[in-house]
Amino acid sequence: MARRSRMSAALLMEVYRRLLAARGHQGWWPGDGPFEVVVGAVLTQNTAWVNVERAIANLRAAGVLDPHRLAALDPDALAALLRPAGYFNVKARRLRAVNEFLLREAGGDVTALGHDHDTGALRARLLRIPGVGRETADSILLYALGRAVFVVDAYTRRMFGRMGLLDPAMDYDAIRAVFETRLPPDANLFNDYHAQIVIHGKETCRPRPRCGECVTRDLCALGTAGGREDRGEPTEVRHVPG
Ligand code: SF4
Numbered sequence: 001m002a003r004r005s006r007m008s009a010a011l012l013m014e015v016y017r018r019l020l021a022a023r024g025h026q027g028w029w030p031g032d033g034p035f036e037v038v039v040g041a042v043l044t045q046n047t048a049w050v051n052v053e054r055a056i057a058n059l060r061a062a063g064v065l066d067p068h069r070l071a072a073l074d075p076d077a078l079a080a081l082l083r084p085a086g087y088f089n090v091k092a093r094r095l096r097a098v099n100e101f102l103l104r105e106a107g108g109d110v111t112a113l114g115h116d117h118d119t120g121a122l123r124a125r126l127l128r129i130p131g132v133g134r135e136t137a138d139s140i141l142l143y144a145l146g147r148a149v150f151v152v153d154a155y156t157r158r159m160f161g162r163m164g165l166l167d168p169a170m171d172y173d174a175i176r177a178v179f180e181t182r183l184p185p186d187a188n189l190f191n192d193y194h195a196q197i198v199i200h201g202k203e204t205c206r207p208r209p210r211c212g213e214c215v216t217r218d219l220c221a222l223g224t225a226g227g228r229e230d231r232g233e234p235t236e237v238r239h240v241p242g
Contacts, residue, residue, distance in 0.1 A: 005166035005175075009182040011219065015163075016189070018215040019196035026195035029143040031056075034110035035067060038102070041139040042095050042132075043085040054084035067108030070099050094131035101129050110144050119147045134172050142194070148187040150179040151194045155201030162205065164221030 031037045036056060043052045058081040059065045064073050079092035105125070106112040114122035119141060126137035134152075141147040152175045161168030166178060183189060204210050211217050211227030218224065 005160075005170070005178040007160070007165045007178055007182060011165070012179065012182050015216050015219060016193050016196065019200055020192065022215045023196065023199060025192055026199060028191055028195040029139075032065075034144040035102075035108075036065060037144040038098060038110055038140055039065070039095065041136050041143065042098055043082065043091055044139075045087075045091075045133075045136065047086045051084045051086060055082045055088075058082070058084065067099050067102055070095070071103060090131070094129075097130045098132060101126075113145060114147075119149060122147070123149065134176075138176070142187060142190055146187045148180070148185040148190055150176050150183070150190045152176050152179075153194075153198065155198050155205070156194075159197055159201055159205045162209065162220060162222040163216065 029037050029040065031040055039056060039059065040052055043055055056065065059070070062073075062077075062081055064070045064078075064081070070078070075092060075096065078096065079088045082088040082091050082095070085091055102108055102110060102113060105114075114125075117125065122145075123137055123141060126132055126140060127134065138149045138151045141149040142151055152172050156175065157166075157168035157170075160166045160175075166175060170178075179190075179193070183193070200214075204214050209222065209227050211220070211223040214220065214223055214227075216223070217227075
């Protein structure tokens with residue numbers, strides 16, 4: 001049986017309006033320019049954002065927070081600078097691969113990336129870079145390039161799964177399509193909606209949910225049932241700013 005979502009466009013907007021009213025616009029993604037956003041999107045997997053900030057600070061202090069200077073850096077030296085972000089050898093390889101793509105495709109100018117490609121084509125090209133998964137590619141598209149792509153993460157699955165609005169086991173792209181087909185194709189909306197979900201997941205819809213203080217409780221299957229559930233930490237929690 002196909003996995004389903006029960007979300008209507010009106011309900012999806014109501015959830016966003018309530019999260020926005022509770023916490024205000026999140027102003028993501030913090031970072032000094034689009035290249036730093038790309039670097040952060042690569043480094044943020046499986047670590048807390050504070051560790052990403054330390055690694056980015058190392059890159060800045062070494063004067064290599066620039067595509068051309070980063071490419072000239074010895075791979076071992078790059079890995080050492082990325083140590084605070086964890087999995088630093090793997091992340092160094094991924095960052096070099098993304099940087100090579102950026103230099104090859106756009107001469108190092110992130111904003112020029114994909115000028116000749118629609119979003120789907122550019123996404124496909126990003127996903128061909130070794131080590132770049134769908135969440136990283138979509139984070140780059142949305143937060144560095146302003147493309148209207150909805151980023152899905154473990155917080156999204158947990159919150160909307162608990163609400164009874166989608167099956168959390170749905171494929172990444174199926175969940176992405178639920179949001180993208182029901183919401184207006186507005187990159188600013190997608191930007192802040194994802195940010196709100198992450199902050200809500202960190203502060204309220206936690207592994208042990210705080211339903212008593214949740215602004216979407218009356219819309220939520222688990223919340224209206226008493227909120228007694230503990231699924232443990234999501235397996236793919238992406239600790240991003242917030
Ligand atoms: S009511 Fe509880 S389970 Fe539902 S979204 Fe809010 S915190 Fe999460």
